[in-house]
Amino acid sequence: MLREPSEETSIARKDFFTASFLIFNALLWYYMSKNAVIDSLLSILNVTYTQNIIILTACYAAIIVSGIVGSILSSKISRLKFLYFWMILGAVSSSLPVLFSGFTVTHALVISILLGASFGLGIPSCFAYFADCTLIENRGKIGGITLLFTNLSAPLFVILCGMFDLKVNSLIFVAWRASGLIAFFFLKPKERIISETKRKTTFISILRSRSFILFFIAWLMFNLIDSFETPILDHIFEDFQYILIAPVIGSFFTLIAGLLCDQVGRKLVVLYGFVSMGIAYAIIGIAPAALFPRYFFLTTESVSWAIFYVTFLLILWGDLSQPGNREKYYVIGVVPSFLTEIVSTLSTSYVLQIPQTSAFSLASFFLFLAVLPLLYAPETLPERKIELRRLRRYVDEAKKLQQKYAEKTARK
Numbered sequence: 001m002l003r004e005p006s007e008e009t010s011i012a013r014k015d016f017f018t019a020s021f022l023i024f025n026a027l028l029w030y031y032m033s034k035n036a037v038i039d040s041l042l043s044i045l046n047v048t049y050t051q052n053i054i055i056l057t058a059c060y061a062a063i064i065v066s067g068i069v070g071s072i073l074s075s076k077i078s079r080l081k082f083l084y085f086w087m088i089l090g091a092v093s094s095s096l097p098v099l100f101s102g103f104t105v106t107h108a109l110v111i112s113i114l115l116g117a118s119f120g121l122g123i124p125s126c127f128a129y130f131a132d133c134t135l136i137e138n139r140g141k142i143g144g145i146t147l148l149f150t151n152l153s154a155p156l157f158v159i160l161c162g163m164f165d166l167k168v169n170s171l172i173f174v175a176w177r178a179s180g181l182i183a184f185f186f187l188k189p190k191e192r193i194i195s196e197t198k199r200k201t202t203f204i205s206i207l208r209s210r211s212f213i214l215f216f217i218a219w220l221m222f223n224l225i226d227s228f229e230t231p232i233l234d235h236i237f238e239d240f241q242y243i244l245i246a247p248v249i250g251s252f253f254t255l256i257a258g259l260l261c262d263q264v265g266r267k268l269v270v271l272y273g274f275v276s277m278g279i280a281y282a283i284i285g286i287a288p289a290a291l292f293p294r295y296f297f298l299t300t301e302s303v304s305w306a307i308f309y310v311t312f313l314l315i316l317w318g319d320l321s322q323p324g325n326r327e328k329y330y331v332i333g334v335v336p337s338f339l340t341e342i343v344s345t346l347s348t349s350y351v352l353q354i355p356q357t358s359a360f361s362l363a364s365f366f367l368f369l370a371v372l373p374l375l376y377a378p379e380t381l382p383e384r385k386i387e388l389r390r391l392r393r394y395v396d397e398a399k400k401l402q403q404k405y406a407e408k409t410a411r412k
Contacts, residue, residue: 015133016130016134016142018133018184018187019130019142020146021184022083022184023127023130023146024146024149025087028176029090029094032172033119033173037111037170038059038111038112041166042108044166045103045105047105049349054109055108055112056112056341057345058109058113059112062112062115062117063120065120067121067123067335070331074128075200082122083122083125083126084184087122087180089121090122091177091181094174095170096110096111097167097170098170098171123330124328124334127317127330131314131317131318131321131323131330132323134318136319136381136382139262139319140310140311144255144257144258144259147258148254151250151251151254154247203328203332206329206332207332209320212317214374214376216332218270218371221367221369222308222370223336223340224343225366226340228343229363231351232352232354232359237294247302250302250303250306253302253303257310257311261310261315266311267374267378269311270308273303274304275368276300276303276304277300277301277304280296281364282361283297284296284297285363288357313334315380316333317332317333319380
């Protein structure tokens with residue numbers, strides 16, 4: 001069995017800074033490309049409902065398929081070379097809107113597929129590199145800090161992109177992706193795992209893992225529930241509340257959730273997230289039009305999303321996998337996020353016909369059901385790490401008490 005990097009050597013701060021910056025650059029690039037390129041094209045072309053579904057579905061499907069392909073290629077190519085290629089591809093695909101003098105639905109479809117594929121191809125290796133560059137006992141903290149800066153930056157970039165047209169935004173995205181490539185080059189990252197130590201991991205072996213499948217079922221159920229509820233929530237809340245308020249609230253809780261994951265364990269934090277969101281849906285289901293349930297839900301949902309993002313996107317799959325073999329774990333782990341985007345796109349017109357009270361009550365019920373697999377899931381943070389942290393806190397408190405006692409004695 002391969003040993004965690006923490007058992008062999010301490011990891012330099014530059015390594016996890018490099019990995020965090022890589023994620024920060026990639027997630028913001030995808031977020032901007034999706035909102036300021038694909039959505040802008042759909043708006044400019046004034047596409048039909050069917051065309052809108054086809055283009056968006058093609059984008060998410062391209063992310064999933066390219067992610068699977070990328071996770072397979074990663075075992076045959078040096079990870080760092082693959083990441084360099086991935087960022088170059090992202091910069092090139094971002095320039096596509098500049099190459100066309102006019103746009104048709106076909107252009108929008110091609111750009112959507114290429115941008116989706118450019119993002120999905122390397123995201124498993126990006127997350128895997130992050131996991132290899134972080135110790136299991138501080139993975140939550142580093143992941144929380146990374147998503148904190150990412151989520152806080154996203155609304156600012158949305159405002160910035162709103163000031164320019166599609167082609168100018170495309171050039172901004174090229175520059176942003178290229179800046180990630182340049183920074184990655186000058187940071188001089190190192191291959192964390194020697195290729196000879198890699199053990200082959202198959203998708204079947206991962207899906208046969210009891211620990212993985214228990215967490216995955218809960219994560220998939222949450223994404224499915226969220227995809228069905230999103231169209232209804234979009235009608236209840238105004239856009240500025242989702243674009244500005246929710247990311248700000250959630251951003252700070254990504255850091256808190258990450259710290260708690262390292263202190264008390266991943267399982268307990270995730271359980272709190274599911275239970276709190278179930279309660280939030282139950283409350284808003286009682287009176288969807290009332291002000292308090294709306295803002296209580298908005299706050300609680302932001303906190304729960306922060307918990308789920310930092311645990312299910314960055315922490316858990318890294319905990320469950322071995323160094324050098326993490327890509328397939330991560331690609332399966334991120335599939336629910338984009339698969340349910342397809343479900344949401346296809347089901348919007350049908351979901352809006354369901355009464356809000358019934359929809360929210362059902363969501364609350366199924367969220368509590370999603371807790372059941374987690375009750376049987378193991379804690380991925382080693383017990384000795386948790387106990388060691390508790391012992392350190394106990395020692396620190398004992399030292400403070402001793403110091404206070406010494407000061408009192410000295411005064412007497």
